[in-house]
Amino acid sequence: MSRGEALRDRTVAAIIDSAAVIMATQGDGARMSRIADAAGVGRATLYRYFPSREALLRAMAAQSVEELAARTADADLEGIPAGAAIARLARGFIAVGSTYTVLSTAGIQRSGEHPDIDARLVEPIRALFRRGAPTAPCGPTSRPT
Structure with a gap:
């Protein structure tokens, strides 16, 4: 990775991290200038990387x-064990979800940017729940007589 690419990655990360913090406290209406200040960049730099709020x-x-x-x-x-794995997974989702809480109200839809998301995220979760599912049927029909 070149020096320029490393600087770009650090700048993008600083902007995204700052936006997550600012928007978590101030909501979707947080000013872009406030996000730029928090990231330690100018507004022009922020808009060079993210030309719109939607892009950010x-x-x-x-x-x-x-x-x-x-x-x-x-x-x-x-x-x-499945129970411990589910708890571990829930803690991870809560941590990430609380960081990016603004996304729940911003109306951002899943895009094609992560074509491998099913393999990386969805399938491991499905496999965990299949493994943790009880082997006997649940519900009213499974009551002992």
């Missing part, structure tokens, strides 16, 4: 997906 929110959504996928991969869901 989409980048935040993409980052949240990356963080969820990384937490899911790091959680060792297959190596621990």
Whole structure:
């Protein structure tokens, strides 16, 4: 990675991190100038990386997906009992969700930016729930007589 690419990555990360914090406290209407100040960049720099609020929110959504996928991969869901794995997974989702809380009200839809999301996030979760599902049927028909 070149020096320029590293600087770009650090700048993008600082903007996204600052936007998450500012928008978590001030909501979707947080001023872009406040986000730029918090990230330690000028407004022109912020708009060079993210030409609109929508672009910034989409980048935040993409980052949240990356963080969820990384937490899911790091959680060792297959190596621990299902109940513990579900608890570990829930803690990860709560941590990421609380960081990017603004996304729940911003109306950002899942995009094609993560074509591998099913393999990285959805399938491991499905496998965990299949593993943790009881083998006997649940509900009124499973009551002992």
